[in-house]
Amino acid sequence: MSTKFLGQFTHHLIRYATWLPPLILFNTHVAQVTLINGPSMYPYLNPQYHESLRRDLCLVFKLYAQWNLKRGMLVTFRNPNDPEKITVKRIIGLEGDVIHARPPYPHEYVHVPEGHIWVEGDGEKSKDSNYYGPISVRLITGRITHILSPLNRAGRVKWWEHPSHSARA
């Protein structure tokens, strides 16, 4: 009786475990649901970061994330200062743009080099390209396309309505 139960149990365990590789593949290459930490995108994501522990739940779309980048998009990328961390920022400049940088950056104007982008957070408390300079497009892992929770702000991320979508030089 008990050996039969154990046999069935392991059988089902292995059957479900075979679904793990497709699931991981889907999460790393197609789409993933993730929680946003911290205030760096303050008015847009996590607007209540100083009032509650609630964090925004977002859908990150990862298919062809490094293709067709536009100013204003919200992208997730591996932090250039810490490879294990994934960061969310808004694209301000694409390659070839001349960007007016803000104080932590040593120069006033930056020419974004080939294959790089300039990213900034919406909030004041943001360690962005003004801190570490333009980042390589190859670091990008995904785009934030939808906010899922809280429900009153749920919906598509309308990145094209952000003022930085129209060029800024």
Added chain:
Amino acid sequence: MRLPSFLDRLLGHPFQTFIFAGKYLAFTHLFLEYGYSANPAEGPSMLPTFEVLGEYILISKRHALGRGVEVGDLVVYNIPTKKGNGIKRILGLPGDYVMLQSPETSNKAMIQVPQGHCWIVGDNLPASRDSRLFGPVPLALIKGKVIGRIKPFHFQWIENPLKKVEEAS
């Protein structure tokens, strides 16, 4: 007429074969992405170490994101300025001081490798596009460490040529 039993098993469920193939492909992909893979190596930038054509390399993806790499290791990295990837040798890790150009040039300036970055240079200095051209590379762009060389009918492990002082003496 009844099918032979193995065909019956194979075709019994209309999607079973496809589902099984999909799971198997996903598992293989994960092994190649997070485990080990063998890729062709080409180009003149690593000449004394690797031939221009005709060699394969064994890559350990467990060193992806620069986990546990050391100065002197050969790494496969995503080129930060364009598509594609390359093999180079790590010359500096965060905090190390490296020369911006080759020793034989007149430019003797040095920089400190920033946090989360590394300095990679090809073994064939005149024919290599590396950190001397595009600056320090984020560790997050490192895909793996080269641990072996595969030639037709010949395999050879690759070890870090730099030895600790106690081991060398």
